[in-house]
Amino acid sequence: MSCFLITRDDIIICDPEGEYFPLVQALHGQVVRLATSSKDFLNPMDIQLSHKGDKEALKLKSDFLITLCDLIAGGKNGLENDEKGIIDTCIKHIYDRYFDEPKPENMPILEDLYNALLKYEPKDVAPDMQREAKQKAVRIANSLVLYVHGSQNYFNHRTNVDAQNRIMCFDIRDLGNQLKELGMLIVQDAVWNRVSQNRERKVATRYYCDEFHMLLKEKQTAIYSVEIWKRFRKWGGIPTGLTQNVGDFLKSEEIEGILGNSDFVYLLNQNAKDQQILADKLGLSEKQLMHVTNSEPGSGLILFDNVVIPFVDKYPTNTKTYAIMNTKLEESVREEDEVS
Numbered sequence: 145m146s147c148f149l150i151t152r153d154d155i156i157i158c159d160p161e162g163e164y165f166p167l168v169q170a171l172h173g174q175v176v177r178l179a180t181s182s183k184d185f186l187n188p189m190d191i192q193l194s195h196k197g198d199k200e201a202l203k204l205k206s207d208f209l210i211t212l213c214d215l216i217a218g219g220k221n222g223l224e225n226d227e228k229g230i231i232d233t234c235i236k237h238i239y240d241r242y243f244d245e246p247k248p249e250n251m252p253i254l255e256d257l258y259n260a261l262l263k264y265e266p267k268d269v270a271p272d273m274q275r276e277a278k279q280k281a282v283r284i285a286n287s288l289v290l291y292v293h294g295s296q297n298y299f300n301h302r303t304n305v306d307a308q309n310r311i312m313c314f315d316i317r318d319l320g321n322q323l324k325e326l327g328m329l330i331v332q333d334a335v336w337n338r339v340s341q342n343r344e345r346k347v348a349t350r351y352y353c354d355e356f357h358m359l360l361k362e363k364q365t366a367i368y369s370v371e372i373w374k375r376f377r378k379w380g381g382i383p384t385g386l387t388q389n390v391g392d393f394l395k396s397e398e399i400e401g402i403l404g405n406s407d408f409v410y411l412l413n414q415n416a417k418d419q420q421i422l423a424d425k426l427g428l429s430e431k432q433l434m435h436v437t438n439s440e441p442g443s444g445l446i447l448f449d450n451v452v453i454p455f456v457d458k459y460p461t462n463t464k465t466y467a468i469m470n471t472k473l474e475e476s477v478r479e480e481d482e483v484s
Contacts, residue, residue, distance in 0.1 A: 145171075145465060148311060153348040153382070155311040156338060158331045160324065160355040162317035163471045170468050173311030178298075178327050179318035185301035186314075188212060188330045189252045191239060192337040198243050206235050207371070208333045209257065214364040215326060217287030222364060230281050234260035254300045258292045261285035296322055299330060307338060325358055329365050332372055339381040349381045356385030360396035370401035377405060390418040394425050409447035413439040428452065 147153055148171055155173070157164050165175040176184045191205045210231050214223045223231075238260055242250040264281035266274050290296050298319075314334075316327040332353070339349045353359070360366045376383045385402065387393045396402075403409075403425070414422060414436045422428055422436075426447060435445050435454040442457040459466060 145469070147350055151348070151350075153350050154338065154342055155350045156335050156352070157311075157313040158328055158335075158351075158353045159313050159315045160317060160328065160358065162315050163354070164313045165315060166468050168311055168313040171311050173313060174306070174309040175313045175315055176305050177315045177318070178331075179316075180296070180298045180320070180323070181318070182298075183304075185304050186299070186330055186334055187251060187253055187301060187303040188299050188333065189238075189254060189257065190303055190334065190337060191242070191251070192340040193243075193246060198239070202235065202239060204336075205239075206232050208329075208336075208368065209235055211364050211368040212326070212329060213284055213288070215329065215362060216291065217284045218364060223284075224280075226277070227280050227284060230261070230264060230266075230277060231257075231284065234264055234281070248302060251302055253302060254288065255292045258285050258288045261288070291326075298323065299326070307334070325362065325365065328353070328355075328359055329368070332359070332369065335381075336372055336375065339376055339379050343379045347380070349376075351376065351381060351383045352386065353383065354386045355389075357387040357389040357393040357396075360393060360398060360402075363397070366396050366398040370398045370405075373402055373405050390414060391421055394418075394421045399425065407449065410444065411436050411447070412441075412444040413437075 145167065148155060157168070159165070168175055176186070178184060178186060188209070189205075191201055193201050210223070210228050213231050214228070217223065217227075234257060238252045238256050242252065244250075261281045262285045264278060266277040292300050314327075314331045316324055316331065319327045332351075335349070335351045339351075342349045359369045373383055375381070385393075385406075393399065409426065411422070414433075416437075419433050419437065423430075423433060428445075432445060432452050432454075435443065440456075442459055444455060446453045446455055461470075
């Protein structure tokens with residue numbers, strides 16, 4: 145709310161629980177509902193042409209699509225390096241038509257990557273290695289079938305969302321367990337495309353990712369999230385990760401990369417189990433932890449530039465903004481009863 149009022153920055157929200165749209169609608173923003181029953185589509189193959197040229201844009205897109213395939217087809221141990229190389233090779237020519245004539249109907253979709261994997265022909269290798277490489281390409285393609293021709297093919301469409309609104313909210317509440325993590329990753333890539341556009345316009349992009357621990361749960365998405373976190377900052381993006389699952393968040397192997405690239409940490413009341421993890425990861429003393437132990441709503445700690453600051457922020461409850469932003473079920477029910 146404050147960023148909307150006091151800056152000219154663009155604001156994008158990834159909303160896994162469907163909590164933000166009253167606020168977004170009040171600010172005349174756009175809510176994009178991502179769900180298998182929705183007609184709002186977001187194409188994971190979308191590419192933002194770089195001022196450095198097609199090769200740079202393709203390199204960044206390849207990083208994302210390899211991560212996407214790794215999440216889908218990688219299994220417990222992830223894709224092998226040669227399998228990542230196969231995907232990278234297939235991606236190289238998928239975008240030729242779009243680069244020659246960059247118009248929406250020439251943008252590839254996930255099915256184009258699937259077809260390229262099926263047609264993959266390794267070059268300059270021995271016949272037995274050629275056979276093995278083709279088998280690996282087909283295996284990855286088969287892993288994509290569910291998302292291309294199967295019941296989870298929601299992301300196999302071209303983007304039809306107008307992404308020019310200053311404030312956008314991607315509501316992924318109804319994607320379901322099979323697609324939710326994939327959806328968060330695809331939203332993150334869409335935000336990166338917006339950051340790239342806004343860099344040319346000299347406009348900052350603020351990205352709020354709720355339930356951020358979900359992206360750090362899997363190694364593939366965690367590594368990509370750290371990289372995107374670093375890129376955002378260099379390109380005028382201001383990312384914010386929000387989570388109530390502090391324990392899961394801080395247990396990620398990639399957490400140091402996130403915390404090391406974050407200038408500002410805001411802590412509210414924490415349970416006893418998470419407090420010890422916070423003390424270890426953030427170097428908080430017992431005295432400092434008292435401010436997040438059984439603390440009142442709006443009270444906690446701010447960590448900024450190596451300074452730890454206790455705060456109390458009593459937000460007035462008799463305001464329109466509180467009513468818009470409030471997500472407490474018991475208060476919402478009480479307000480509805482009073483109105484009726």
